[in-house]
Amino acid sequence: MLKLSTIGNYVKQTATILSSVLDMDVLICDNELLIIADSSEINNCENSCLNPDSILTKVMESGQSVILESRDEYYGCQKCSSREICDVESIVGVPIVFEGTTIGSIGVYADTPDRKRNLLDKQDYFIKFINRMCDLMIGKLVDESRNREINILRKRLMAIMDTMADAVAAVDKDGRFIYSNYRFKELVGSDYHEDSTIYEYIANKEVEKSIVKSNDIKNKEVYLKSSGEEIFCLLSTKPIEFEDEIIGTVFTVKSMVDVYREVNDLSIVDLPTSFDDILGNSESMVSLKENAKQIADSSSTVLIQGESGTGKELLARAIHNFGEYRNKPFIAVNCAAIPDNLLESELFGYEEGAFSGARKGGKLGKFQLAHEGTIFLDEIGEMPLHLQPKILRVLQEKEIEKLGGTGTIPINVRVIAATNKNLEELIKEGKYREDLFYRLNVIPFKMIPLRERKEDIPLLLEYFLHKYNDTLGKSIKGYTMEAEKTLTNYKWKGNVRELQNVVEYMVNMSSEEYLIYENIPLNVREHMESGKREEVEIPKLDDVLKELIQKAIGVYGDTVEGKTLAAKALGISRATLYRKLKE
Numbered sequence: 169m170l171k172l173s174t175i176g177n178y179v180k181q182t183a184t185i186l187s188s189v190l191d192m193d194v195l196i197c198d199n200e201l202l203i204i205a206d207s208s209e210i211n212n213c214e215n216s217c218l219n220p221d222s223i224l225t226k227v228m229e230s231g232q233s234v235i236l237e238s239r240d241e242y243y244g245c246q247k248c249s250s251r252e253i254c255d256v257e258s259i260v261g262v263p264i265v266f267e268g269t270t271i272g273s274i275g276v277y278a279d280t281p282d283r284k285r286n287l288l289d290k291q292d293y294f295i296k297f298i299n300r301m302c303d304l305m306i307g308k309l310v311d312e313s314r315n316r317e318i319n320i321l322r323k324r325l326m327a328i329m330d331t332m333a334d335a336v337a338a339v340d341k342d343g344r345f346i347y348s349n350y351r352f353k354e355l356v357g358s359d360y361h362e363d364s365t366i367y368e369y370i371a372n373k374e375v376e377k378s379i380v381k382s383n384d385i386k387n388k389e390v391y392l393k394s395s396g397e398e399i400f401c402l403l404s405t406k407p408i409e410f411e412d413e414i415i416g417t418v419f420t421v422k423s424m425v426d427v428y429r430e431v432n433d434l435s436i437v438d439l440p441t442s443f444d445d446i447l448g449n450s451e452s453m454v455s456l457k458e459n460a461k462q463i464a465d466s467s468s469t470v471l472i473q474g475e476s477g478t479g480k481e482l483l484a485r486a487i488h489n490f491g492e493y494r495n496k497p498f499i500a501v502n503c504a505a506i507p508d509n510l511l512e513s514e515l516f517g518y519e520e521g522a523f524s525g526a527r528k529g530g531k532l533g534k535f536q537l538a539h540e541g542t543i544f545l546d547e548i549g550e551m552p553l554h555l556q557p558k559i560l561r562v563l564q565e566k567e568i569e570k571l572g573g574t575g576t577i578p579i580n581v582r583v584i585a586a587t588n589k590n591l592e593e594l595i596k597e598g599k600y601r602e603d604l605f606y607r608l609n610v611i612p613f614k615m616i617p618l619r620e621r622k623e624d625i626p627l628l629l630e631y632f633l634h635k636y637n638d639t640l641g642k643s644i645k646g647y648t649m650e651a652e653k654t655l656t657n658y659k660w661k662g663n664v665r666e667l668q669n670v671v672e673y674m675v676n677m678s679s680e681e682y683l684i685y686e687n688i689p690l691n692v693r694e695h696m697e698s699g700k701r702e703e704v705e706i707p708k709l710d711d712v713l714k715e716l717i718q719k720a721i722g723v724y725g726d727t728v729e730g731k732t733l734a735a736k737a738l739g740i741s742r743a744t745l746y747r748k749l750k751e
């Protein structure tokens with residue numbers, strides 16, 4: 169609700185003007201009877217309230233103008249305590265009405281017989297004039313309230329803009345700043361000053377076109393000047409239109425590092441692999457993990473070679489997550505899974521209009537997305553010959569060129585490549601560049617196939633049994649000796665991946681307490697070296713008993729006391745022990 173007190177000074181000026189034009193005292197109060205202005209010097213009762221019996225109360229209640237010809241007519245004056253000292257002869261009271269609601273009233277007081285005559289003679293003129301002044305006050309009040317609303321809106325908008333992660337700035341037709349949010353000032357840094365133009369921070373022909381010709385820009389890669397440096401950013405613009413005229417442009421700028429982070433957060437399933445996930449206690453595996461930990465922080469290129477399913481990707485992820493790279497992106501690209509003609513744009517990205525069907529705004533490549541982190545190039549042996557020099561260039565120059573692009577983009581990524589191919593053989597066959605191989609093979613790792621670390625198989629069998637018990641809601645206790653021996657001696661061509669799949673199959677097939685030989689998939693059973701089931705020697709019970717009793721006596725001694733302790737340890741009575749010894 170509009171309040172007269174909001175424009176207190178204007179109300180006072182109005183009272184003064186009315187008083188001097190009409191040559192009478194003027195009092196203006198609001199609908200709570202608070203006196204906002206009083207022209208009489210004697211009755212300067214600002215901030216005080218009117219008597220509820222006053223004539224202006226009546227005006228407010230009725231919403232009509234009132235003319236009091238003599239104060240004797242009005243009961244409020246008759247019982248007024250100031251009656252003796254009051255010199256008011258007659259009064260004109262006019263309500264101040266806004267949209268049907270009385271928000272205050274104006275009283276004009278005649279304090280001499282001449283003024284009274286004047287007031288009464290020209291009452292119509294007086295009321296008209298006072299009403300006109302009321303209209304002016306209402307107009308002022310509406311303006312004031314609109315200004316307040318605009319200010320509130322502006323403040324809200326600025327608060328919203330300042331919480332935005334993107335840097336936003338609005339400029340006029342000359343590129344001069346009208347507004348820039350907190351992030352924009354932060355990005356530009358100490359160079360920023362309000363009375364500058366956008367051209368001082370982004371020197372780019374398209375930016376000029378966007379302002380002058382009101383062209384939209386969508387995700388254009390540009391350099392933004394920031395505290396004496398240049399930051400690589402993504403820019404979008406939108407013209408500001410008002411009454412069919414372009415009056416400026418809004419710039420939205422994102423630092424490329426933020427863009428990569430956002431895209432990665434949204435699109436990459438981060439598997440928090442650690443070295444503990446790489447199972448294996450064999451000497452070869454322990455030393456491989458130790459060496460890998462050693463180089464986890466290094467920016468040098470790593471090449472992991474090994475048969476399929478030996479854990480190359482697992483190792484790459486563990487290296488990334490172990491060291492300083494762990495909070496940066498890990499981007500995996502399977503070079504064999506992407507068709508040759510798409511691989512280049514996938515790796516390096518493309519500019520808008522690079523080819524027919526290219527997306528508006530272009531596309532970021534995997535190398536850019538991996539900026540400051542690790543790119544895992546799986547199946548690097550499948551890299552087509554024509555792309556090999558481009559990979560070599562990233563490794564050597566640390567920059568990429570987008571498809572259809574004109575300039576180069578600096579890239580800071582650690583490359584981990586993996587292959588199950590013999591790259592040296594490929595070089596001999598002319599299918600692989602020797603220089604690329606040596607550039608990749610800076611820190612080499614060779615994954616050990618399962619058949620060369622058979623001692624790790626029981627551990628893996630145990631681990632995957634637990635895993636699939638959990639997944640499939642079963643509680644199988646273990647493997648029969650026959651099943652375990654068969655699985656341990658099998659030549660795992662598909663390595664851990666194959667073993668894992670076999671255990672999953674067996675857990676699915678079993679309805680017993682233990683996984684048995686018959687649960688093993690047929691193809692594994694058929695490919696056993698001997699072509700028949702593994703023989704498991706079962707010792708005679710009496711022989712086992714004999715061995716255990718001899719062991720216990722060996723530990724506790726062949727005395728009466730020793731035999732008592734041995735019987736206890738074996739969980740049998742002393743009498744049984746003596747009987748067995750006798751037998």
Ligand SMILES: Nc1ncnc2c1ncn2[C@@H]1O[C@H](COP(=O)(O)OP(=O)(O)OP(=O)(O)O)[C@@H](O)[C@H]1O
Pocket residue numbers: 445446447448474475476477478479480481482483546586587588664665668
């Ligand atoms: N040492 C290991 N401990 C536990 N799981 C492993 C181990 N090695 C491999 N695995 C598992 O085997 C599967 C295959 O592993 P991964 O993809 O890392 O192998 P790879 O050598 O990269 O295979 P490819 O050459 O086919 O890409 C995954 O499910 C992985 O978790």
